Amino acid sequence: MNKFMKRDIATSLTAFLFLVIGTTGVLMYFHLLDNYTKKMHENLGLVFVLVILFHVFFNWKAMKSYFSKKVFLYSGIIISAVALTFILTSKTGENPKTTLINSVLNAPLENSFVIFSESSQIAKEKLEKADLKIDKAKSINELAKLNKTSPFKVVSILSEK
Known part of the structure; x- marks a missing residue:
């Protein structure tokens, strides 16, 4: 062969x-x-x-x-960090998926915006179009509480194309 x-x-x-x-x-x-x-x-x-x-x-x-290539190095670092998060949180008995979701929902709003939208400005426009107030909210969770809605509804709005 x-x-x-x-x-x-x-x-x-x-x-x-x-x-x-x-x-x-x-x-x-x-x-x-x-x-x-x-x-x-x-x-x-x-x-x-x-x-x-x-x-x-x-x-x-x-x-x-x-x-x-640098992309290989960066990919390795990202995957290692995610894997490490799963490993470290599994020892405490906490579900790693819950840890990741909570990290995103409690992250600074500007950081979360870029995960779900092309830019912070576009994210803000989507929220305004959905009649959600941003005011002084510092995270998606705070934004959801301020607007008396689910944080997953906020994520859904931000993720819309």
């Missing part, structure tokens, strides 16, 4: 296993078909790790240049 054939096999297996692992992960997240997906997700996840190693090995030259 030549080098290019091995590369094609490694890449194809990586792509298809990614689809299966991603799909089963989403199904597990929403607790759909748990009896069927958990075991498949776990076992194919291990196979996926092996296939990724083969993929990296057979595509090392291209991967090496990719690993040296």
